Amino acid sequence: MKSERTYTISELAREFEVTPRALRFYEDKGLLSPRRDGMNRVYSHRDRGRLQLILRGKRVGLSLLEIKELLDLYKVDQRAQAQAALKKYQARIVAFEAQREDIEAAIEMLHENIEKLKTFLEKSASPAALGAARAFEQEAKKRLEDAH
Amino acid sequence: MKSERTYTISELAREFEVTPRALRFYEDKGLLSPRRDGMNRVYSHRDRGRLQLILRGKRVGLSLLEIKELLDLYKVDQRAQAQAALKKYQARIVAFEAQREDIEAAIEMLHENIEKLKTFLEKSASPAALGAARAFEQEAKKRLEDAH
């Protein structure tokens, strides 16, 4: 018997910087189901893990419903469901990889803009600042147009 | 004189699979500002570029307000603002990289689950089902590769 560590609702809330209200809400929506000690919720290590997944899901833009579906796929123990689960996983991966490409494109764009800004700032240390400003503006416009 | 190509609201909406209502909404929020021909909106190539950036921003989980702020950074033409812009860009990059890690973790998790499901299916499957599983695998690979 390990007599695992457990968490109260506010402990978990603090740790992950959400409110207790949010945790109850997730429970309401079927994403969490902590045990009870009388009325009080008692979160296990596994519940904590699920919460992590929930929050990660949110950060990458999934709705609570979508997160629930993914979490529910863990419960697969029937073969028919396993086939369906496989498909869903696969589809999710495709979507995530597209999203990662979006993010990488965004990062790259920001990096380029930073470079432009830096050279702009260097130049404008000299008296030729006004011309550099114009140049930057032109560049920025071009980049907007070239966004294919 | 190039007399550039322009777009009507519904053309642009169809192309990007959003509704005209959404485009008007973005305008309301200051993310787009197409010219007018009388009452009618006339979208330029640049407007189209901005729209792409807006939609990409949405896909990676930014709010319209955040997207607007990023777009507004293009307008930098004052040195004081350039410094601030630099900071914002850098902060965004940090956030995006964290998000990319989240996504990569999610993808990895899904891959692991898929492995589990596959071995489960192979073990518990009749020869027929096993064949089906292999077939699915082929399909899945194709789909991944075709996702450009």
Add this chain to the structure above:
DNA sequence: GTCAAAGTTGACGCTGGCGTCAGCGTTACG
């Protein structure tokens, strides 16, 4: 005993991001 801290269940409120009318004007066709 009592007081604060932490828990509970409703129930209503608010924000973001549009959807969905209603009511109206403008070409453009047959």
Add this chain to the structure above:
DNA sequence: CGTAACGCTGACGCCAGCGTCAACTTTGAC
């Protein structure tokens, strides 16, 4: 000429995801 297709501006509606009470209980410290 009607009417269909497209556009416009309000203005209200709707859902997700909690925030924010209210009203009450349970627990531990003093």
